[in-house]
Structures are given as C-alpha cells and as structure tokens.
Amino acid sequence: MPIRHAVMHFIDKKPDGSPAALHLASSDLPVTGAVENLVYDVNSAYNSKAGKVWGFFHGESGAYPLSGWLAKVVSGEMNFIDFTRIAAEHLCKLMEESNLAVGGHVLFALQSNGPTDYLTVAVLQQVEAVAVASDLTVATSRQLDVGSIHMGARINLSEWKNNPASRQYISFIKGKSGKKISAYFQDFVGCQQGIDGAGETRTLLKAFSDFVESEDLPTDAAREKAQTLADYATAQIKLGEPVTLQELSELLDEDRPRHFADFIRNADYGLSPEIPADKRTLKQYRRFTGRAEGMSISFEAHLLGERVEFDQASASLTIKNLPTQLVDQLKRSAAA
Template identity: 25%
Template sequence: MAIKHLRTAFASQYQPGQPARLSTGEALAEPGGDYESLHKQMKRLFNSKPGKKYGRFSDDIGESPFGSWLKDYLEDKQSFSSLTDRLFGQWQELLTGCQEEFQGHLMIVHEALADAEMVYLLILETDSAMRFDGNQALDATDVLSLSRLNLAMRIELDDWLGNNSGDNYLTLLHGRGTGEPGELFIRLAGFTNQVDVEKETLTFLDAVEAFAKTSEPEKAGEVRTKAYEFCKEQHALGEPVEIGALSEYLDESAPQRFQEFAGKNTELPESGVIHPDHRKVKKLVRIAGSGGGMSVSFSSDLVNQAVYYDRDKDALTITRLPKALREQLQRYLEAREE
C-alpha cells in the first residue's frame, strides 16, 4: 500500500473569540481501501491546481515547529500519533485566535512510493447533500467534497532530507478566498516562499522562444509545441520542469543542446529545475487577446497560413473559418437582412 500512516481531525470555529472545537481520529497504519482512493483523488486535485507556490520550512521553529516535529518522527524519535497530536493541538490553538468562521478536516498522509516518499497536509472541505433516512424522511447531510481543494501542502522527503533540490522541497496550494484560515494553515505548515514563479515563467518562455528562433522556420513551431507539451505533462504530475529532461525531450539526437543554450542565454536556477506557470506557458502555442467586445484565440502555427496580420493597418485577416463560426455568422447576417 502507498500510505504508510494517515490521520484526520475535524476542527471548527463558529464563534470567533471562543475556543475552537477539535475531534481527532485514530492514527492509522497502512489503512488501504477507501483511504487510498480518497488520497488519490486529493492528489489529482492538488496536481491539477494552477498557481502553486514552492519553498521550504521556516527557520522560526518557535512560530512554526511542524518541520522539527516531522523530522523527529522520521528519525523515530516520536511516533506518528505523537506527531499528529502536536500538529492537531497547534491547529486548534491557531483557530481559537481566528476571527473568521471555519470548519474542515485536516488530514496528514505519509505516502511511500517506489521512488519517493512524501507527506501531505490537506484541508478537506464538505458539500451539502440530501438523503432519505431509515423512515424515508428527507434529511440534509454533509459529505466530503471530491472536487474542491484549496489548502494543501506536499513535502518531498527525499529532497528535504537529502537536500537534492535546494530549498524548494515544499509545494503549497493556497487558494483564493481562504482568508484568515488560509494564512493560519501556512503558519501551521511552516511554509516560507523561495521561488518567484512569475520570474521563472518569463525565464522559461524567453529561453524557449530564443531557442526556437535558432531553428529552421518550419521547426520553430515544433520546438514551441514540444516545450509546451512537456510543461503540461509535468504540471499534470505535479512536478516542476527539469531543464536537462526538457532538453532531451526537445532533441533526442542532441540532448544537451537546449540546456547549454539556455544556460548561456538565460539566468537559470543553479538546481536546473524551474517552476513555470503552465497557464502562461500556453502562450508558446496560442495567441489570444480580448477587449472592446471582442475575444480572439488561435494557434500560433496559423500565423501567415490562415491568420494574417497587417501591421500598417493594424488589421487581422482570418481565412479557413471554423465551421461553427461560419454558420453563426451566416445565420446572424440572414437574420439582419430579414
């Protein structure tokens, strides 16, 4: 089984200023079954979410001791049960001082895969559902949401303890609208940000664009597409982009060419690992814009083939219209004529 240990706690703060309530479950070893299924779904949500942050544990152990507690557990200086008792106790203390209402399940999972070990902290949300009880009376109940995940953190244990990727062994999901509880979750996790995702995205785009321009015109589009596909695949796996692996993917016959080019022409991280925002990387293969009641989007490969831009007139000419668009235009014009 992938899960070595798992434990959950339900915490609620309905009256700010009053002590938060906490209800903890048992510490489970290799729970299997439904727990594995639930965790796999949460991982899918975690990996698919855009805008994640990357960093390390805070050096302020007094403020955020989770990293120290986790290390003691991994070194067999305390049990998983003791680790989670401490973690849940701190979560209750933080929520007691919270000025916003909150309810949710905090789940911690120690996962061991064939090639890596990870620990996840996740806040599981609930959805309202209706059911008929044993007397066939309609009853409202809460069920775990399998489609929402706004607060979570993943710790790459091998990278952290082996220091294989510098200071970027934590991946944080901090969704919008989580308010004060979201900030308290960051304090609980002990996360401190080390990666400027926007800057690394621009570095990635500049490197790929510059490299594409060194290729033959008919090959440049292929370079951009392959770079985007690689980035998209890494995003689906919840992994950053390793420049060496991308270089090999772009040109198997010369696997070091892009890596050497990017190293000379851009400021890559010393680790050789970059964290581009896959949403913005899409600019490599699509040109899009909106404003003034208009929204236009098309593949960059269509420029000067089916889409022509006249700089002097600032005019865009589109040929080979999509069938659905052509039919809409025809119906609209016919209606106007009538």
C-alpha cells in the same frame, strides 16, 4: 503512490470568533480502497490547483515548530500518529487566532514514490450531496468536498533531507481570498517562499521563444516543439512534479538531447535545473484568445511576431498567411 500512513483529525471552527473544538483520531486510517481513493482524489485536486507557491522551511522555532516535529518522524524518533496529533493541535490554535478561519477535516498522508517520500496536508470541507438508494429513495448525506481544496501543502521529505539548501521542497496553495485567510496555514507549515513558479515558468517560455528564433525553425517545427513543451509541462503539473530542464531538452531534440539545456545555460537565464511549472502561466502561453462584437480571434502564442504582428499604439493585429478556407470566403464575399 503507495500510502505509508494516513490520518484524519477534525477541527470544528466557525468564522465567527467562537472557540475551535479539536477532535483527534487515535490511530492511522486503515489503508482500504476508500482511503486510497480519497488520497488519490486529494492529490489530483491538489496538483490541478493553479497559483501554488514553492518554498522552504523557516528555521525551527516556537513560531514555526512543524519542521522540528517532522524531523523526528523522518529520523524515527516520533510515530506518525503522534506527529499528526501535535500538528493538529498547533493548527487548531492558529485557527482560533484567525477570526476568518474555517475548520474542517485535516488529512495527513505520507506516501512514497520510488525513493522519494512526500507528506501532504490538506484541510477538507464537507458539502451536502444527494444520493439515490437501491430502492430508488432519495436522501441527503454529508461528503468531503475533495475537489475544492483551499488549504493544502506538500513537502518533499527526501529533497528536504538530502538537499537542505534547496528552496523548493515545499509547495502550498495560495488562498484566493487574500493573505489574511491563508497566512495562518502558511505559518502552520512554517514555509517561506523560495521559488516563484510563475516567474520561472515565464522565463522558461521566454527562453524557449529565443531558442526557436535562434534556430530559425520552420513554422511547423516550431509549433511541434511548442506543443511538446506544453504537453510535458502539463503532465508534470498533473503529477505534482517539477519540469526538469534536461528531460525537456531530451524531448525537444532526441538527436541533440542537451541542445536546449545548453542554450539556456549558455545564455544565463538564471533558471533552476528543476522548475515548478505554473499552470495559469502555461495556459496563457499556449493561446491568445479574444471575443467581442461578433469577432473571435484565437492563435497559438508562438505565432506572435511571426505570422501575427501586434501594434500596441493602435491596438491592431496584422495577420499573414491566412487560412485558405478563410481567404476563399473573403474572396467570394468581395466578388458578390
């Protein structure tokens, strides 16, 4: 996505209760190849993060001022650099109030994808890296650890502006270390959860299983459609875009492009037209796997209940239509 503005500030904060020091940039970063690569890498790392939460702004207030400042940027009343400076000051204050908070380089990137504008905010840490110079000498250097983003958010500015009733125009990373560490960043964005991405994804997968059963599809056709769904959802996750039910329906059946979407609507699953697919939930859906004591089992999820039966009481599986190669091996073993 083309970069309209990119600004980076630095908050020097240790998790020991000491005061934070804020170092503000005076201007936008020039859009060089290095900056383009940085923003691209941040977007890729952000999109790949599992467990993101989707939501919308709290009402503007003294506790949640970001949306008010951002509205002035969207309307042209405030320059982007001024917005990032006042936002970084607010984030610095929230970090000081959280003893566990760790500072870092705060990147603000405003990008456009066609008619849609996005604002990405990410807190980046530095790590030591070893570099080899042209004369083969080795030295250590400090580099941004783009692949390990633990604090980040993305705001679909166009969705926020054009569809204020939406409850999913903001996504943010839900910290792994617990709410106490990540709560201050959520407060900084001023976001409340609106859409449960994991829950919506589970409902979509349940709807798809019901759809396959209602259509009485052959195993190969069911497997192909399941792969189409998984591939499309995975691609949307990588792009940072939601799964669109109508688009998915078209991919599942080109001859009847509304068939799956109509099935979902008529069955009243309560799904939104656009679903922020959850990476972790989708990964669990694709295969069931397990390994213990010399035994390894793996099968595609849609086979459960068809070729694979699970008895919960005895914790046992019954597998029908075993692979020919495995059957031959078992026959040879039995005859030995």
